[in-house]
Amino acid sequence: MWNISELTIAFVISCVTALLVTPLISKLAKKLNVVDKPDNNRKSHKGARPSMGGLAIFIGAAAGFMYLQPVDEQMNAIVMGACIMVITGLLDDMFEIRALYKLAGQIAAALVVVSSGLVIEKLTIPFAGTVYMDDFGIILTVLWIVAASNAINLIDGLDGLAAGVSAIGLSSILVMAFIDYRLVVVYLSVILIGSCIGFLFHNFHPAKIFMGDTGALFLGYSIAIVAMLGLFKNVAFFSFIVPIIVIAVPVFDTILAIIRRAINHQGIATADKQHIHYQLMHMGYSHRGSVLIIYAFSVFFGLMAIIFNSATLLTSLFLFGIIIIGIQLIAEIAGVTIYNRQPLLDAFRRLLGVRNLDKMK
Numbered sequence: 001m002w003n004i005s006e007l008t009i010a011f012v013i014s015c016v017t018a019l020l021v022t023p024l025i026s027k028l029a030k031k032l033n034v035v036d037k038p039d040n041n042r043k044s045h046k047g048a049r050p051s052m053g054g055l056a057i058f059i060g061a062a063a064g065f066m067y068l069q070p071v072d073e074q075m076n077a078i079v080m081g082a083c084i085m086v087i088t089g090l091l092d093d094m095f096e097i098r099a100l101y102k103l104a105g106q107i108a109a110a111l112v113v114v115s116s117g118l119v120i121e122k123l124t125i126p127f128a129g130t131v132y133m134d135d136f137g138i139i140l141t142v143l144w145i146v147a148a149s150n151a152i153n154l155i156d157g158l159d160g161l162a163a164g165v166s167a168i169g170l171s172s173i174l175v176m177a178f179i180d181y182r183l184v185v186v187y188l189s190v191i192l193i194g195s196c197i198g199f200l201f202h203n204f205h206p207a208k209i210f211m212g213d214t215g216a217l218f219l220g221y222s223i224a225i226v227a228m229l230g231l232f233k234n235v236a237f238f239s240f241i242v243p244i245i246v247i248a249v250p251v252f253d254t255i256l257a258i259i260r261r262a263i264n265h266q267g268i269a270t271a272d273k274q275h276i277h278y279q280l281m282h283m284g285y286s287h288r289g290s291v292l293i294i295y296a297f298s299v300f301f302g303l304m305a306i307i308f309n310s311a312t313l314l315t316s317l318f319l320f321g322i323i324i325i326g327i328q329l330i331a332e333i334a335g336v337t338i339y340n341r342q343p344l345l346d347a348f349r350r351l352l353g354v355r356n357l358d359k360m361k
Contacts, residue, residue: 002178007186010064011194018060018198026050026202026209034094036210049207052093054215057163057195058086061222064191072184077116078225084109085149085221089213099269102213103146109221110145114138118225120232141228144243148227149220151250154257156216158277159205161291165298166219167196169246170226172302176242176309177230185230192222205288223247231309242309245323248301249276249294252327256336279334297330 029035029050036051065079072078088105091097119141122132133140156162170189177185196219202208211219227243244251253276261270280290301323308319325344332342 002186006068007190010068010187011190013067014060014064014191014194015198017063018056018195019201020198021059022053022056022199022202022209025053025056029053029209032094034212036212049210051210051212052090052214053199053203053209054089054211054213054218055086056209057199057211057215058082058218060195060198061191064194065188068187068191070184070187072229074113074116074118075184077112077118081109081112081145081225082218082221084112085217086214089215089217093212093214099267106146106149106217106221107142110142113145113225114141118228120144120228123232144228145221145224147251147254148224148243148247149217151247151254152220152223153213153216154254154275155250155277155294156211157275158281158287158291159207160200160203161277161294162211162216162219163196163200163203164291164295165247165249166223167193167200168295168298168302169223170196172246172305173223173226173230175306177226179306179310180230182230185226188222188226188229192219192226205291241320242305245301245305245308248323248327249298249330252276252330274336276330276334276336279336283333283335293330293333297326300326 027050029052034050034052035048037048084105088102088109091105092102119137120133121137122130124130152162152166155165170193174186174189174193177183177189199211199215203211223246224243227246231243231246257272257275258268260266260272260274261268266272277290277294280293281287285293304319304323304326308316308323311319328337329344331337332345
C-alpha cells in the first residue's frame, strides 16, 4: 500500500525547500559572480542572471530524500554519483571548465553507479525476446547516464524549460512506477518533481535565476537513474524505448545538434542557437510560448510512454507510429525539417481552411 500522506509531505518538503533556498542561492551566486551573461551567439536573455540555481534543486531533493529515506542496495552509490554530478556542474558554472573535464565528471558519476551493480542488464526486444547485455551492459549504462545528462543540459536554453521538461518526464515515470509498484522509483520521482516545481517559481519566464549545469546535469542524471531503477526492468515489448520516449524532446534535440555540428565540421560541444527552443522563437513564437509548446509535446510523449509501457506488440507498433508523427510535428513547428517542408501542418491548414497557423503563435 502506498502511503499517500507520506508522499505528499515529501513533495511539499522538497518543493518548499527549493522555493525558499533558491533566493539564497541567487544571492550567493551574485556574491561569487557566478552569473550567466548575454551572448548573441548562443543565449537569448538580456542582462546578467545568477546561475548555479540547480544547487537549490539538489538541496530541495535532498530535504525530501532525508524525510522519506528510500532504501535500496545501490542507494549510497546513487547519492554519491549525484554529488559528483552536482560538483561537476558547479565547477563548470563557476569556472567554465573544459568540455573534456566535464565529460570526465559525468563518466565518473556513471562509473560509481555501475560499480554498485546498478547496470542495464537486459533489454526486451520484439521478436528477439529478452536480450542479456552481459559486459556490454556496463558500457550501455555509462552511455545512458551521460547521454541523458547532456540531453537535459542541451535543452536548458530558455527560462523554465529544463526544469519543466524534467518535471513532466519524471511525472510520467512516477505514474509508471505506481502501476508497476516500484516504491523506490516513486519516492525519488516525488521529491525530484517537488524540487523542480519549487525552483520553477523563480525560474519561469522572466527568470530570476538559471539552474546552470549544476541543475541540468543533476536532473539528467536523476532521470537516467530512476529510469534504470524502474523502466529498464520492465519486461514489456519495446521496454528499452520507453525511457527514451520519456525525454523524447531533449533526445531529439540532442540528435539534431550532433548531426548539425557534424555537417558543419564543428566540435560536438560547440554551442549555438539552433536548438529546437531557439528555432521556435525564430519562427515567431514568444519566449513563454516556445516553452509552453515544448511542455505540451513533453506531456504528449510522457503519455505515450505510459501507454507504451504496458502495451501489446501490436499496440506498441501503432503507438510508435504516433510518436514518429509527434516528432515530425514538433520538427515542422520549429522549422527544422529538410527544406523546411511542413506536410503535417499543411494538412492541418487545409483541414482548418486557413493558409497558415501564425494566429496560433
